Amino acid sequence: MIRVNDLHKEYHVVKKGQGLSGAVKGLFKSEKLTVNAVNGLNFHINEGEIVGFIGPNGSGKSTTIKMMTGILTPTSGEVLINGQNITKHRKEAVRDIGVVFGQRTQLNWDLRLEESFELLRHIYRIDKKQYSETLEVMDEILGIGEILSKPVRQMSLGQRMKGDLAASMLHSPKVLFLDEPTIGLDVGTKYSLRKFIKEINRLRKTTVILTTHDLGDIQQLCERIIIINSGVIMEDGNLSEIVERIAPYRTLKVEFYDSDIPKHERAELISEDNNVACYKFFKSELTAAELIRDLSGEKAIKDISIEEAGIDDIIRIAYGIKNVE
Amino acid sequence: MSYLYVMKTQLIRSFTYRFDVYGNIIMQTIIMVTTAFFWKALFGSGSFGNGMTADKMLTYTIISSAMSVLFTTGVERRIQRSVQQGSISVEMIHPINVFGVYFAEDMGTIAALLFQNLLPIIIIGSLVIKVPMIVSVSAIPMFAASLVLSMGINWLLAAIFGMWAFTAVEMDALIQVKKHLLRLLSGSIIPIWFFPDSLRAVLEALPFVYIYQLPLDIYVGSASTEDILRRMVIQVIWFAVLGTAFFILQRRVLGKVMVQGG
Numbered sequence: 001m002i003r004v005n006d007l008h009k010e011y012h013v014v015k016k017g018q019g020l021s022g023a024v025k026g027l028f029k030s031e032k033l034t035v036n037a038v039n040g041l042n043f044h045i046n047e048g049e050i051v052g053f054i055g056p057n058g059s060g061k062s063t064t065i066k067m068m069t070g071i072l073t074p075t076s077g078e079v080l081i082n083g084q085n086i087t088k089h090r091k092e093a094v095r096d097i098g099v100v101f102g103q104r105t106q107l108n109w110d111l112r113l114e115e116s117f118e119l120l121r122h123i124y125r126i127d128k129k130q131y132s133e134t135l136e137v138m139d140e141i142l143g144i145g146e147i148l149s150k151p152v153r154q155m156s157l158g159q160r161m162k163g164d165l166a167a168s169m170l171h172s173p174k175v176l177f178l179d180e181p182t183i184g185l186d187v188g189t190k191y192s193l194r195k196f197i198k199e200i201n202r203l204r205k206t207t208v209i210l211t212t213h214d215l216g217d218i219q220q221l222c223e224r225i226i227i228i229n230s231g232v233i234m235e236d237g238n239l240s241e242i243v244e245r246i247a248p249y250r251t252l253k254v255e256f257y258d259s260d261i262p263k264h265e266r267a268e269l270i271s272e273d274n275n276v277a278c279y280k281f282f283k284s285e286l287t288a289a290e291l292i293r294d295l296s297g298e299k300a301i302k303d304i305s306i307e308e309a310g311i312d313d314i315i316r317i318a319y320g321i322k323n324v325e
Numbered sequence: 326m327s328y329l330y331v332m333k334t335q336l337i338r339s340f341t342y343r344f345d346v347y348g349n350i351i352m353q354t355i356i357m358v359t360t361a362f363f364w365k366a367l368f369g370s371g372s373f374g375n376g377m378t379a380d381k382m383l384t385y386t387i388i389s390s391a392m393s394v395l396f397t398t399g400v401e402r403r404i405q406r407s408v409q410q411g412s413i414s415v416e417m418i419h420p421i422n423v424f425g426v427y428f429a430e431d432m433g434t435i436a437a438l439l440f441q442n443l444l445p446i447i448i449i450g451s452l453v454i455k456v457p458m459i460v461s462v463s464a465i466p467m468f469a470a471s472l473v474l475s476m477g478i479n480w481l482l483a484a485i486f487g488m489w490a491f492t493a494v495e496m497d498a499l500i501q502v503k504k505h506l507l508r509l510l511s512g513s514i515i516p517i518w519f520f521p522d523s524l525r526a527v528l529e530a531l532p533f534v535y536i537y538q539l540p541l542d543i544y545v546g547s548a549s550t551e552d553i554l555r556r557m558v559i560q561v562i563w564f565a566v567l568g569t570a571f572f573i574l575q576r577r578v579l580g581k582v583m584v585q586g587g
Binding site for chain 1: 326327330331334337338341411412413414415417418419420421422580581582
């Protein structure tokens with residue numbers, strides 16, 4: 001469905017000197033710096049996948065999304081959406097995609113939501129029947145019925161986001177790009193947004209590409225993640241496999257009756273706080289049952305809990321690998 | 326058609342904003358009336374060299390004020406805002422040309438202004454100054470054709486100028502300079518026949534006089550048919566040149582979009 005071949009993006013930024021003298025010099029002579037925001041990306045995404053596209057701020061993920069949606073022109077390389085080159089045939093190719101930016105809206109501030117939708121209906125030339133069917137589905141999933149007649153400028157962020165999501169699906173795109181959709185949303189709205197993504201993926205086989213800093217989004221939605229840093233792909237694959245490979249350990253949290261905490265030769269004691277201790281151990285070396293048995297043989301245990309290595313560990317490690325290099 | 330619907334939406338939006346509408350009527354009325362008094366004082370009951378009388382000059386003034394409404398453009402500011410706020414990115418996700426959208430929006434605004442500004446200005450002018458009749462019925466088609474080309478040239482100039490915003494992001498001051506320069510050089514307030522011959526020759530080579538001066542000359546009948554036809558050919562050429570430049574530039578500019586802020 002989506003193919004990205006050797007994608008590059010260079011920016012030219014003008015370097016300015018500091019202070020007044022720098023500003024004056026800048027008027028006459030400017031030094032240009034080339035920044036490689038995206039540096040040779042290759043991947044392909046199949047129909048019906050939900051892919052989490054993650055990376056730290058300034059990693060080039062937003063630039064990539066903007067090239068994939070036809071907004072920015074790549075310096076070299078190409079993006080094919082459903083076989084069409086989005087840079088060369090932007091107007092045709094964007095019919096297959098819907099885009100939602102968490103920090104911007106495609107709705108018109110001066111219009112009521114339904115007027116904005118009507119405008120989009122004309123822009124995409126959607127026939128009336130299909131339009132009202134889609135609207136019904138959107139109302140079922142998102143409950144936008146009650147805000148249709150509300151002017152966009154009077155909407156809360158959550159309502160606006162629901163409006164934007166519905167707007168991006170009006171023309172039934174095959175691919176939906178979501179750029180930090182949950183930013184600033186409350187728990188309830190986040191929940192309905194996630195439900196929406198799952199539903200359209202299930203009902204319409206919509207391919208979803210999602211960038212987010214919210215690990216909950218990734219955990220609940222994405223089977224596959226692509227981690228990008230400094231414009232290159234650090235990891236691309238199945239979420240649980242990546243976890244298994246990068247962080248194949250678990251943490252056992254044990255509460256004892258007193259602060260005399262026992263050690264274990266195959267598990268690392270990573271923190272102790274009064275009578276609560278955390279042990280990190282590798283699945284390949286030790287089972288949780290063994291560890292618990294050994295510990296309880298030494299001291300009486302009051303309470304235990306086991307934590308899998310989280311997605312946040314993965315991200316920390318994946319980002320960290322680059323830093324070490 | 327999608328662009329027509331954009332225009333219609335803009336028309337509806339314009340009607341909901343009453344504010345600047347009255348301001349503009351008042352401003353245009355003040356300019357129109359003071360200019361009219363100026364010409365009256367200058368001419369008295371005499372006439373100028375090329376058969377211009379004070380009466381014709383008053384018609385010139387009223388029609389010029391009314392025409393200024395048709396030359397309203399939002400495109401420069403629109404580009405600037407889109408680039409500055411980064412909303413250009415959401416405009417480019419739709420299967421539609423962004424400049425086409427800006428053009429349709431401007432046409433929608435002008436359509437609303439026909440009722441909100443143009444009509445009131447003509448009515449006020451007719452009541453306070455005189456009824457601005459066209460020189461002859463046979464001049465109407467030529468005037469209309471020339472006016473359409475004028476609007477085209479004016480919009481293309483604004484759009485090309487506005488594309489600067491893609492590089493020189495801050496351009497509020499430039500927009501003002503351009504606006505006033507255009508009014509001065511286009512014959513909108515002072516017809517260029519009052520300028521020295523050398524300056525006049527320079528101005529006739531530039532596109533600005535083909536925005537105001539030419540349609541106004543046709544309207545009041547202050548030039549020979551031969552002269553008018555010659556200048557209409559130049560007007561068509563300018564329209565074609567600017568149109569071509571616009572199409573080339575807009576492709577280049579959209580290929581170089583930078584999105585501010587994420």
